Every structure is written in C-alpha cells, then in structure tokens.
Amino acid sequence: xxxxxxxxxxxxxxxxxxxxxxxxxxxxxxxxxxxxxxxxxxxxxxxxxxxxxxxxxxxxxxxxxxxxxxxxxxxxxxxxxxxxxxxxxxxxxxxxxxxxxxxxxxxxxxxxxxxxxxxxxxxxxxxxxxxxxxxxxxxxxxxxxxxxxxxxxxxxxxxxxxxxxxxxxxxxxxxxxxxxxxxxxxxxxxxxxxxxxxxxxxxxxxxxxxxxxxxxxxxxxxxxxxxxxxxxxxxxxxxxxxxxxxxxxxxxxxxxxxxxxxxxxxxxxxxxxxxxxxxxxxxxxxxxxxxxxxxxxxxxxxxxxxxxxxxxxxxxxxxxxxxxxxxxxxxxxxxxxxxxxxxxxxxxxxxxxxxxxxxxxxxxxxxxxxxxxxxxxxxxxxxxxxxxxxxxxxxxxxxxxxxxxxxxxxxxxxxxxxxxxxxxxxxxxxxxxxxxxxxxxxxxxxxxxxxxxxxxxxxxxxxxxxxxxxxxxxxxxxxxxxxxxxxxxxxxxxxxxxxxxxxxxxxxxxxxxxxxxxxxxxxxxxxxxxxxxxxxxxxxxxxxxxxxxxxxxxxxxxxxxxxxxxxxxxxxxxxxxxxxxxxxxxxxxxxxxxxxxxxxxxxxxxxxxxxxxxxxxxxxxxxxxxxxxxxxxxxxxxxxxxxx
Amino acid sequence: xxxxxxxxxxxxxxxxxxxxxxxxxxxxxxxxxxxxxxxxxxxxxxxxxxxxxxxxxxxxxxxxxxxxxxxxxxxxxxxxxxxxxxxxxxxxxxxxxxxxxxxxxxxxxxxxxxxxxxxxxxxxxxxxxxxxxxxxxxxxxxxxxxxxxxxxxxxxxxxxxxxxxxxxxxxxxxxxxxxxx
Numbered sequence: 001x002x003x004x005x006x007x008x009x010x011x012x013x014x015x016x017x018x019x020x021x022x023x024x025x026x027x028x029x030x031x032x033x034x035x036x037x038x039x040x041x042x043x044x045x046x047x048x049x050x051x052x053x054x055x056x057x058x059x060x061x062x063x064x065x066x067x068x069x070x071x072x073x074x075x076x077x078x079x080x081x082x083x084x085x086x087x088x089x090x091x092x093x094x095x096x097x098x099x100x101x102x103x104x105x106x107x108x109x110x111x112x113x114x115x116x117x118x119x120x121x122x123x124x125x126x127x128x129x130x131x132x133x134x135x136x137x138x139x140x141x142x143x144x145x146x147x148x149x150x151x152x153x154x155x156x157x158x159x160x161x162x163x164x165x166x167x168x169x170x171x172x173x174x175x176x177x178x179x180x181x182x183x184x185x186x187x188x189x190x191x192x193x194x195x196x197x198x199x200x201x202x203x204x205x206x207x208x209x210x211x212x213x214x215x216x217x218x219x220x221x222x223x224x225x226x227x228x229x230x231x232x233x234x235x236x237x238x239x240x241x242x243x244x245x246x247x248x249x250x251x252x253x254x255x256x257x258x259x260x261x262x263x264x265x266x267x268x269x270x271x272x273x274x275x276x277x278x279x280x281x282x283x284x285x286x287x288x289x290x291x292x293x294x295x296x297x298x299x300x301x302x303x304x305x306x307x308x309x310x311x312x313x314x315x316x317x318x319x320x321x322x323x324x325x326x327x328x329x330x331x332x333x334x335x336x337x338x339x340x341x342x343x344x345x346x347x348x349x350x351x352x353x354x355x356x357x358x359x360x361x362x363x364x365x366x367x368x369x370x371x372x373x374x375x376x377x378x379x380x381x382x383x384x385x386x387x388x389x390x391x392x393x394x395x396x397x398x399x400x401x402x403x404x405x406x407x408x409x410x411x412x413x414x415x416x417x418x419x420x421x422x423x424x425x426x427x428x429x430x431x432x433x434x435x436x437x438x439x440x441x442x443x444x445x446x447x448x449x450x451x452x453x454x455x456x457x458x459x460x461x462x463x464x465x466x467x468x469x470x471x472x473x474x475x476x477x478x479x480x481x482x483x484x485x486x487x488x489x490x491x492x493x494x495x496x497x498x499x500x501x502x503x504x505x506x507x508x509x510x511x512x513x514x515x516x517x518x519x520x521x522x523x524x525x526x527x528x529x530x531x532x533x534x535x536x537x538x539x540x541x542x543x544x545x546x547x548x549x550x551x552x553x554x555x556x557x558x559x560x561x562x563x564x565x566x567x568x569x570x571x572x573x574x575x576x577x578x579x580x581x582x583x584x585x586x587x588x589x590x591x592x593x594x595x596x597x598x599x600x601x602x603x604x605x606x607x608x609x610x611x612x613x614x615x616x617x618x619x620x621x622x623x624x625x626x627x628x629x630x631x632x633x634x635x636x637x638x639x640x641x642x643x644x
Numbered sequence: 645x646x647x648x649x650x651x652x653x654x655x656x657x658x659x660x661x662x663x664x665x666x667x668x669x670x671x672x673x674x675x676x677x678x679x680x681x682x683x684x685x686x687x688x689x690x691x692x693x694x695x696x697x698x699x700x701x702x703x704x705x706x707x708x709x710x711x712x713x714x715x716x717x718x719x720x721x722x723x724x725x726x727x728x729x730x731x732x733x734x735x736x737x738x739x740x741x742x743x744x745x746x747x748x749x750x751x752x753x754x755x756x757x758x759x760x761x762x763x764x765x766x767x768x769x770x771x772x773x774x775x776x777x778x779x780x781x782x783x784x785x786x787x788x789x790x791x792x793x794x795x796x797x798x799x800x801x802x803x804x805x806x807x808x809x810x811x812x813x814x815x816x817x818x819x820x821x822x823x824x825x
Contacts, residue, residue, distance in 0.1 A: 277656060284660070291667070319664055326657035333653050366663075374666050507749055509722060588724065592757060596722060 003068050003147040006056025010097075010147075013049035013104060014137035016042055017130040024127025028120065028195065036119070039126050040111040046130070047108025050137075054088075054101040057146055061088040067153035070094060070146050076157045079165075080534045086170040087160045092310075093146035095173060099290065100136045102174075102181040107133060110185055116206040116630075117189070118198055125185075125192030132184055135317040143313045165535075165562070168228035172221060176248060179218025180286040183255055185210040187283035190276045191325055194332045199272045200339075204265035205630070207279070209623050211262055215255045216619040222248050223612030231572050236505070236583050236600045238608055241389045246369045247289030250362055254282035257358040259619075260351050265339070268412055270348055272339040274355065280329060284322040285362070291318055292369070343414040350407035357400040364392045394448050401455045401493060404486060405462035427465065431458030445501035452497030460490040477625030485618025492611025498604035499580070509594040519601035521582060522546045523555075528586070528595060536560045538571070541586045541595065545575065557586040581605050683790075683798045688716075689780040693770025696747040697755050703744055703770030711794040713821035714742040715814070717766070718778055720750050721758035723786040729805035730762035736811060737765040741818060744768045748778050748786055789814070793821035 020042045027036040060068045061084050064077040074091040075084055083090075089098040107129040114122060140146065189207045193199045225248065230238040239245065258278040264271045291314045342348040368384045409423045434457025435450055444450070463486035467475055506518040515524045526542040538558040546552040557573040575582040580603035587596025688705045695702040708714055717733065719726045737743055745766040747755050755769065772778055781790065782801070791800040791814060800817040802810065 273653070281656070288663070315664070315667060322660055323657065323664075326660055330654040330657055334650065370663065370666055373669070509754070588722075590722060590754075591761065592754065 002056050002059050002063070002065065003149065006053045006060070007145070007147040009049045009053040009056065010137065010141060013046050013053065014134060014141065016046040016049065017134040017137060020046060020130035021127050021134065024123050024130070027123045028127070036123050039123055043111035043126050043130070044108045046133070047104040047106075047111075050101050050104035050133075054097055057094060057097055058085060058088045060147075061085065061094075064157070066155065066157050067149055067151075069148045069150035072150045072154050072157045074158065074160055076160070076535065078156070078535050079160065082167065082170055083160055083165050086173075087164075089173050090160050090164045090169055093140070093144045095177075096136070096140055096144055097146050098173065098177055099181060100133060100140060102177050103129075103133050103136060103184055106182055106185050107188075110188075110210070114206065116202065117192075118196070118202070121189075121192045121196045121198050121203065123192075124195040125188045128188035128191040128195075129184065132188070132321060135320065139310075139313050139317065143310050166228065166232055168224065168232065172225050172228055175217050175224060176221030179214050179216075179221050179255075180248070180251060180289065182210065182214025182217055183251060183283040183286050186214065186255075186258065186279040187325065190279035191328065193276060194325075194328050194336075197332065197335055199265075199276060199336045201266050201269050204262050204275065205626075208259070208262050208266055209626060211255065211259045211279075211282075212619050212623045212626075215252070215259055216616045216623070218248070218252050218255060219612060219616040219619065222252060223609050223616065226612070227609050231574055232569075236503075236572075236585075236598075236602070238499075238605070241368075241384075241386050243369050244289075244293050246365050247292045250365055250369075251282055251285040251289060253358050253362040253365070254278060254285050257355045257362075258282050261355055264348050264351050268340055268342065268348055270339045270342055271352070271355075272336055273333045274352075276333065276336070277329060278355070280322075280325045281362075284318075284325070287314075287318050287322065291315060342412075345410070345415050345417060345420065347407060347410040347412050347415075350403055350410055353403050354400060354407060357396060357403065361393055361396050361400070364396070365389070368392070390448070398448070398451050398455055401459050401489065404489065405455070405459045408466050408482060408486070409462060423465065424462070427458040427462035430461040431455060433457060442502060449497040449501035452493055453501075456490045456494035456497065459493070460487060463487040463490060477628065478622050479625075481618045481620075481622030481625055483618070484621060485615045488611045488614025488616075488618060490611070491607050491614060492609075495604050495607025495609075495611060499602045499608065502603045503605075504601045506597075506599040508597050508599070509590055510597060511594055516597060516599065518582075518599040520547060521599075521601065523584070523597070523599055525595060525597065526554075528589075531558070533560070536562045539586065539589075541584075541597075543573070543584055543597075545582060547577075555582070555584050557584045559586050559588075576606055579603050683782045683801050686798055688792060688796045688798060689777070691770075691777050691780070693746065693772055693777060696745075696750065696769040696771035697752050697759070700766070701768045703746065703768045705796055707744060707768060708792045709794065709796040712742065713791065713793045713799070713818050714744055715818070716781075716790040716792050717743055717745045718748060718781065718783050718786055718788040718790075719745055720748045720786045721754040722750065723748075725805035726758075726787045727762055729787055729807075730765075732806040732808060732811050733765040734763045736806075736814065739815065741815070742767055744770075746770045746772045746777055748772050748775055791817040791821055793824070 020039065023035050023039055023042065026032055027039070057070075060071050061075055062081065064071065064075060064084065066072045066075075066077070070091060070093050074094075075087050079087065087094075089095045107126065110122075110129065111126060114125075117125065186207055189203070189210070193203055222245075225245075226238050229240065229245075230236070258275065258281075261271045261275045261278055265275045291311070368388055371384050405427050406420065406424060409427075410420055431454045435454030438445070438450060438453045463483050466479060467483055504519040506516060508516045510516055510525050512525050512527055515522050517523075522545070524544050524546075526544050528539055528541045531538050531540045538560040540556050540558045543555045543557070544552040545555055553575065555573040555575055558571040560569045560571055561567075562569070570585050570587075572583055572585045574584070580601065583600040583602055585598040587598060589595055688708055690705050692704040693702050708716070715736065733743060743765045745768070747769055750771070750773070752771075759766075770777070778786075781788075784803070787805055789802040789806060790798050791802075793799050799821045800814075802814065806814065
C-alpha cells in the first residue's frame, strides 16, 4: 500500500510539473498575466509530493517490505536499521528518486524564498526547473520505477553491497546530491535570464546564495566521500581519479568558477555572458556525471545499473536539456548587454584567470574521463589513471593556487604592479621559507610536492592578509568566509603534498607476538579473535602500538565476512595522532600461520579533509554574510522611508 | 557582445555535440572489461635480480634473449590467486614451455614452502623485494604473466590468474612469438 501511495505521489508531482511549465509559458507569452500567481504554490506542492514519494520508499525499506522488488533486491530483513534507511538510495532506482526529490525540493525552495529575482525571470526560472524535473520523473516512471512489486515476494531479500554498509552511506549521497542537484537552480536561473535577457548585478545577487549553497554541499560531499573511500576501501589512498570521482569533481570545478564569476557580476557588473555560460555548464556537468555513473558506461562501486536502455534515456534527457540550454545561450547571449570592462591587472582579471584555469582543469578531467570511451570506439582498450591526472592537473592546480594567493590582494578595476608586488612580499617570503624548510628537513621530495608545500605556505599567508590592519570584529562575514575557504585550500594542499611525499608503507607477515617497525612506531600483533556483528562475522586483530616510551594504544583492524551477499571487506583501523594517521589493515592468514599486516604512516594526511571542511565552512559563512548584508540593507531602507 | 566573435558563442554547443557522439558510441559498443597492455611490443626493461630461493638461479633480462620464447610469471607466496593458477603453470611446463618467475615482496623460506605445496614450474626465480621490476613491467598486481619472445620483446601481458581456458591462448601467443609473427 505504501508503495502504491509513493507511486501515486510521483505521478501527481509529474502532472504538476507539466502544469508548471504550461503556466510559465502562458505567463511569459502574456496570454494571461494572473496565472503567474499560481506558479509559486504549484512548485511548492510539486516539491512536497516528490518528498512524499521518497518518504514512502524509505518506509518500504525500513519496514523490509519484500514485496517491493527494489527492497527485495537490495535489502535484507536482518540488516541494521540505519542501512535499511540509507539502503533506500544505495541502488539505482532509489538514488534516482533521491535525485529528483532534491530537484523538486530545490524548485520549491526557490518558489518559497526567492524574493530578489525580477518577476518574469522568476517565472521563466520555475518553468525551466519544472522542465528538468519532468524529464527525470519520466525516467523514473517509465524506465526505473522504484515501487515495482515483486511476485512472488521473497522472504529475506538479497542484501546490500557490504562496501556500502557504512554510516557514510547515510550522509555521502544526500550531501553530494544536494550539491549536484542544487546547481540545477543556477541552471534554471541562467535559462530564465536568457529568456528574459535580464542579466545584471540584481540577477547575480539573487543567484549567489543558491550557487554558494550547492557548492558548500558539493564540497562537503566530495570531502566526506574521499574520507569514506580512504578508510573503507583499505587501500590507504584518498583520491583514485576514478571516473565517478571525476564526475563529482567536474561540477565542483565549474561551480567554483561560477561562484567567483557571479561575485564579479554582483559587485562589478562584469563577466555577464561568462557567468551565464558557467551556470549552464555547472549543472550540465552534474547531469553528465549522473549519466556516467547511472548508464553503466563505466563500472565501479558507484555504478548500480548496467543497462543501456536507461543510459539511452538519460542521454536523451541530456541532449534536450544541455543542448537546449547551450543553443539558447548561442542564440540569446549576443543580445545580453555588455557589462563593465576592467584592466588586465585588477581583481576582476585575476578572477578571469582563475576561471580560465578552472575551466582548463575541467576540460582535462573531462577528456581524461572520456578518453577511454573514445579510444574504445577505435578498438583500443586503455584506462586513464592517476599518472595522467597527476601530471596534467597537478601543475595547473599549482598555478591556480598562485593566482588564488595574489587575486584577493588586488584592487577592483585597476591596480599598480608595484603595489601588488609590495602586498605580495610576505606571501612570497612564506612560500620560499616553506619550500626551503621542507627541503632542509625532509630532503628532495620531487618538484610537485615541494612546490605544493611552498605554495601552501604562500597561500596561507596571502589568505589571511586581507584581514591585516583591520578591526577583526568589524570585518564583514563575507570576507571571513573567503579567508577561511582560501586558508582551507592551503591546509588541504599542504596535506596532499606532505602525505604523498612522506608516507611510509610496511607490508609484513607476522606470527602472533611479533613486533613490526614502521616510521618510529612498534606495532605488535597481540592476537586475532573472531567477533560477531549484526549481519557479519569478522576476524579482528589486536595491535598494540607503541611510539618511543609512550604508553601503548590498541588498534583493531578487521576482515569482515558478510553472508548476504557473500563478500569480504577489510575494515581498516586508523589512529589519528598529532602528526598524521597510522593506518592498519589486516590481511589473510598464510598457510605457515603468519598474518599479513599492511601498515602505513601518513603524516599530515588529516589536513586534506580538515581543509575540505574549512572550504565548506568558508562558503557557509559567506552565505550568512551576504544574507545579513541584504537584510541590513532592506532594514536601512525601511528606516529611511519611515523618516521621510 | 563587443569583442567576442559571433561563432564563439556556439562553441560550447559544438563541444557538447562531440561528447554526445562519443558517449553514444561507448554506450552501444559491446563492453570489454579486459585490461590491455601498453607493454606489448616493447623490450623488457633491463634488470638483474638476485636469486629468490636457494638452489635456483636469479633472473636478468639477458635470460630472455636466448632465441626461444619464454613465459615470465609475476607471483608471490602470499598471493591466493597464485595458488589457483599453479596447476595451469604446471600444465604449460609439461607441454614444454620454459617459465621464469619474479617473486614480489617475498622471502626465500616462504617461496620454498609455496613451491613445495603447489608445485614448481620455474626455471629461474628473481627476487623483487621492492616491486621495482614489477612497476617497470607495468604490472599492477599478482599474478601476471608475460609472453616474451626470443629477442626479449614482450608479446603479451596476461593480467590475473591463468585459468584453464587461458592455457591455449598463452600457447598460441608463444607459438606466434616463436614463428616471429
């Protein structure tokens, strides 16, 4: 019954999306002006209905309703409740439903909260948002019905991929999707603005919080996903240049470029066409990412579906939406009035360079991700991996960091070279100090890691420089946001460079009682014992770790055996210490009675995710700052009107 | 839009069009999940490994330039699939194929025990304690097997364990290497 209820809600939501498109066309063609008043409520109800559908699916999973085919195929009655709950989106149909749920809710949020956008642009925006939603409703209802019944219903279900049975599943997909799909708002804004030809600072200020919000979620989702892969997959790596990771990185790169160019448009009224273009590209990258993961064109942990029919369906949607938006861009952007111009040495110019570099990196990642498919078409099978991306993206990212350090220290519109160099004295000194320091202390670690650490030092100083000589309490929140986000990039970069250069790895086969040395730690295998979990059994090693004369602490890595489906996973045990992380993995038992142990000492690796969290926090602070500024401006105006 | 060429605004649409064509090609192409080697046709890297076990010689690239094709098996005593492929290696050896090996991150006693349990198809075993040769060979894991012709040129890279159905494929590659095709 719950399943049919959810399906009905989904059909109603799709119907409302059709109505919403029709209303926006009628209002924009000025057939009848009064229908525009219905736009907002329709969008809100549509969002509520799709949320009801998602809730119904979650209820089916929580109640282990095995008569629903999706539950039977992906859940098991003996699974802990958290994984029953999160399992609702740990599969193809459920994750697509989550996707449209966030899409519908984003549209509802725009209808409920957006007050700054000009009326006609808002109508066009809500129409565009409904058009996107309609396509994905159709995809769910026609090609991927999550509520289909299984007949006969099995008793227990097939279980969830054990790699996904982790608290991370409860947070990673919703956060990432909020970012992915949140960008649809920027896309719809851009389409709306192209329809009404109304691009300017007001439009940019209206769009900015939505872009920032999506970007914050995307940053959190990627950071959390990276940490999840790091501890769950047991390889000790934090980024694999896996196509599905690239699929999340590409919208992030576009969104990062977009939020910087939207700032130029909001404050200086420049970069009009470019901002619109980026808004279209950012969500296009989200959709392409979805396509890559959901079409079965690539295989990985993330790809639940290997089904070319579904792939063709999503591809058709992509052609309609992205092709349509880009065609609209080509046809209309010439009629958008030129914005303000600026000098080659100015903050705007540095933001343009930043945007270009981000776009080039985006292009490289895009080509690297698609190249195996292109090569495959010519009969050459190959895979593009870390060596390609490290060599190409690495240097570009470092140049980007250098520009990032200098940009905020330049004035808007025009600046003097001598003055900029003077302001950059301290950052340059810090970069040299960090670079030379790491060489003196750690020896030659290669060009990229050394440059990375040097630039991280320079960027750290440059990021806080705008706060110098300022009353810290009166500095605007938006400035704090930028400082913290940029500092986060420096922190993350330092972590990446240092951990890649100084990681020590030790592979050992030991008898119980044998000590192993790794990077100044003495790790002793005290014993291995069986443990029983909710739906798994495991062998758990007790490792006592001693550093110098300190009291030892215990780490307990496991090899877990799941029965539904039958799988083995390595649960690493990680100790986070002041200088980095000690990462331990238990391997197999050899015939000679020795256990395999993999031990890594990863200095400063924690900084990578700390930096990611700082970047997201900076973005969040910036949203609050902009909203507060807008609120204060409105209040001041109200007071002036009262006096007058 | 002053200063921006008219055709430039259509560039994004063209780029997207190319992506769509590429993707459609990939979508309807039959999936092939094999990892193909970039090493095929390249000479073996120069190496000279010490013996891994007592009583068997070590391995150098010169051993592969004696005019007859050989198999180079990358294995380790701690690797489970290596046990699974041992019978196939013995079959190949019985058919007269010369097989050399590189032991990855291993110790002499462990290898001796492994060979005692699973049979010993190898003429020589080189000790690659740090995975240096393994990386130079473009090998990403154990086991892997290379068909090397009599001039020391890699003809084929087989990734993963040798299954019973792979034996004929390897023999064919060896025969082709011998004929110099």
